[in-house]
Each structure stands twice: as structure tokens, then as C-alpha cells.
Amino acid sequence: MSNIQFIDLKAQQDKIKKQIDERMSRVLKHGKYIMGPEVAELEERLSDFTGSRHCITVSSGTEALLISLMAIGIKPGDEVITTPFTFVATAEVIVLLGAKPVFVDIEADTCNIDTSLIEAAITERTKAIIPVSLFGQPADMDEINAIAKKHDLIVIDDAAQSFGAEYKGKKSCNLAAISCTSFFPSKPLGCYGDGGAIFTNDDDLAKACREIRVHGQSERYVHTRIGVGGRMDTLQCAIILAKMECFDEEIAARLKIGAHYNKMIDEAKIKRVRQRADRTSIFAQYTIFVEDRDFVCKKLNQQGIPTAIHYPIPINEQKAYKDMCNNKTPIAHQTAKKVLSLPMHPYLGENVQGVIVGGLKSDI
Numbered sequence: 207m208s209n210i211q212f213i214d215l216k217a218q219q220d221k222i223k224k225q226i227d228e229r230m231s232r233v234l235k236h237g238k239y240i241m242g243p244e245v246a247e248l249e250e251r252l253s254d255f256t257g258s259r260h261c262i263t264v265s266s267g268t269e270a271l272l273i274s275l276m277a278i279g280i281k282p283g284d285e286v287i288t289t290p291f292t293f294v295a296t297a298e299v300i301v302l303l304g305a306k307p308v309f310v311d312i313e314a315d316t317c318n319i320d321t322s323l324i325e326a327a328i329t330e331r332t333k334a335i336i337p338v339s340l341f342g343q344p345a346d347m348d349e350i351n352a353i354a355k356k357h358d359l360i361v362i363d364d365a366a367q368s369f370g371a372e373y374k375g376k377k378s379c380n381l382a383a384i385s386c387t388s389f390f391p392s393k394p395l396g397c398y399g400d401g402g403a404i405f406t407n408d409d410d411l412a413k414a415c416r417e418i419r420v421h422g423q424s425e426r427y428v429h430t431r432i433g434v435g436g437r438m439d440t441l442q443c444a445i446i447l448a449k450m451e452c453f454d455e456e457i458a459a460r461l462k463i464g465a466h467y468n469k470m471i472d473e474a475k476i477k478r479v480r481q482r483a484d485r486t487s488i489f490a491q492y493t494i495f496v497e498d499r500d501f502v503c504k505k506l507n508q509q510g511i512p513t514a515i516h517y518p519i520p521i522n523e524q525k526a527y528k529d530m531c532n533n534k535t536p537i538a539h540q541t542a543k544k545v546l547s548l549p550m551h552p553y554l555g556e557n558v559q560g561v562i563v564g565g566l567k568s569d570i
């Protein structure tokens with residue numbers, strides 16, 4: 207039982223080893239390690255997959271967010287509304303550009319931004335809203351897009367955890383003016399290093415992102431704007447292309463495993479993150495709520511069941527951020543104390559899920 211993996215990348219690799227080897231050796235053969243043919247091939251593939259007109263691969267999910275904010279012209283003094291209950295990168299990029307993150311509290315059941323609180327946080331300095339599709343479930347995108355339209359703001363969806371999810375029949379990464387995802391190895395679609403992508407249907411924004419990705423150049427050594435070194439490696443693009451061959455199957459498996467967890471967790475009368483009926487979660491994390499978290503973690507770990515906490519401290523309570531945030535987010539504060547993520551990946555067997563939930567129910 208001690209070999210339960212939190213995320214089993216090995217099982218996946220065993221399945222697609224041949225495609226990975228073939229894809230990698232093709233890159234080693236042509237030798238175009240930067241902006242090789244796999245980069246454009248992947249961008250086209252992901253653009254087809256999501257239905258978004260443009261896909262711009264970048265060096266990480268963090269860089270995708272940074273480049274997007276640069277593309278819409280975020281500057282010092284601007285305000286960007288986001289959630290405090292996310293990975294730090296969401297807010298970090300706002301601060302890096304001299305802008306101010308304004309944290310809006312979350313819904314207690316989905317842990318996504320509480321859309322009903324957004325309008326009250328808008329000021330004349332507000333330029334954008336960054337919702338996060340936390341744990342793999344899109345936020346209330348229709349409501350958020352409507353608020354943005356009314357107040358002339360741009361929505362950047364932090365879809366780092368939700369690639370492959372759907373909202374009202376549309377794919378994640380095609381639900382906002384700009385969407386950003388991450389190919390960090392443990393994400394639902396991960397490479398073997400760092401990687402990410404930006405999606406948009408807007409030709410001008412796509413052009414801006416492409417230029418910013420390569421030092422703001424419109425053509426070689428002609429720099430029309432300030433940019434970054436933010437390209438995704440050809441080899442990492444090749445890895446994602448290989449993984450795309452089993453991604454639809456993995457999505458189906460994730461939905462099935464998530465539903466099975468839900469059923470067992472509900473039967474055990476344990477509280478959990480809820481999913482809305484009009485969208486799917488890709489279950490980047492399977493997260494429950496427990497009051498006595500230290501005890502539960504210890505109990506599971508003793509039985510060889512790994513756990514993780516997403517996230518123990520809301521961003522507006524972090525040392526580096528708390529001085530720049532004056533608003534309180536009580537739901538995020540409470541939620542951070544009780545979230546607990548269980549092993550989740552597309553190769554998790556029902557028998558292992560049984561062992562995990564059995565471990566939760568045990569008294570030792």
C-alpha cells in the first residue's frame with residue numbers, strides 16, 4: 207500500500223513511452239531546439255483542441271500570466287482583481303508590473319472567486335480581473351465576463367489547473383479574452399520541465415503576446431516593445447504533442463475517477479469541494495474539507511497515503527503581500543485551514559480509491 211502515488215507520472219509514461227521517444231528523437235535529429243517545428247505544431251493542435259483562434263506557447267504558466275498582463279498594458283498604479291486562494295504566481299505577476307492585486311473572497315463550496323463580490327471591488331484604477339479555475343473547475347465565467355464588459359475591464363482566466371475542463375460545452379482556455387495555462391509536470395497536461403500557453407481570439411492581443419514572448423521584437427533585432435525571454439523549448443512542445451495522443455482518454459478517466467471519489471466521499475459524510483452542474487472539473491486536485499487536518503494527514507500518511515494542502519495560507523495573508531492588501535477575505539481564511547488534497551491522476555484505480563477513503567474513515 208505504501209506505493210500509492212499522489213500523481214502517477216510513471217504510469218502515464220509507460221503508456222506513451224514509444225510516442226515520447228519518437229517525438230524526442232525527431233527533435234534531436236533536426237536540432238532546432240528553440241522555436242523548432244514542434245512549437246507551431248503544438249500551438250495549432252492546442253488551438254484546435256480548445257477552439258481558441260490563437261495559442262502562444264511560453265516558458266511557464268507564470269510567464270503566460272506575466273506576458274498577458276504586459277500585452278494589455280498593465281502599469282504601475284493599476285489594480286487587478288483576483289482571488290487570494292490560488293498559487294502565488296497569479297498575484298505575483300501583478301505586483302511585478304507595479305500594479306496592485308485586489309483580492310476578492312471565494313465561494314465556500316467551489317473555492318473559486320465569489321462573483322457576487324467583484325463589483326464592489328472595482329475602482330477607477332481597475333483594469334483587469336484574473337479568475338482562477340481552481341482545482342480544475344472553471345469559475346463563473348459568464349458572470350465575470352458580463353461584469354468586465356459593463357466596466358470595460360479585461361478578463362484573464364488563470365486556467366493553469368483546468369486545461370481539458372468544459373464550461374457550458376466550451377473548453378477551458380476559450381472562456382475569456384485571454385486564458386493562461388501551465389504545463390508544469392503535475393498539471394493535467396504536463397511536460398517534462400516548465401512550459402505554458404496563452405490563448406486568445408483577439409488578433410492584436412495574440413500579436414502582442416508573440417512579440418513580448420521574444421523580447422518585444424516584431425522581426426529579428428527590431429524591438430517595438432518591452433518583452434521577456436519567454437519561449438517554450440521545442441523538446442517540451444514535443445513532449446506535450448506525444449501526451450496529446452492519450453489526453454482525451456485521460457480526461458474521461460479523470461471525470462470518472464472524480465465522480466467515483468465524490469460518491470464515496472459523500473457516502474462517508476466527508477465535506478468536499480463541489481462542482482457546478484453546467485461545467486466539468488478536470489480534477490487537477492481532488493480536495494476535501496476536514497476540521498482536524500493535522501490528525502487526518504498523519505493518519506493517512508501512516509497508511510502510506512500521500513496528501514497535499516492547496517493552499518495553507520491565502521496570498522493576502524502571506525508576509526510578502528499582506529502590507530499591500532487591506533481587505534479581509536474570511537472565507538479564504540477559513541478554507542485554507544481545512545483543505546486537504548488526496549491522490550488524483552488518470553491512472554488511479556477504484557480499488558486504490560477505496561483504500562484512500564477507507565483510510566479517511568479509519569480511527570487509527
Ligand SMILES: *Cc1c(COP(=O)(O)O)cnc(C)c1O
Pocket residue numbers: 266267268269292293295296338364366367388389390400401402
Ligand atoms: C501552476 C500554477 C501557476 C503557475 O504555473 P507555472 O507553470 O508553475 O509557472 C499559476 N497559477 C495557478 C493557479 C497554478 O496552479
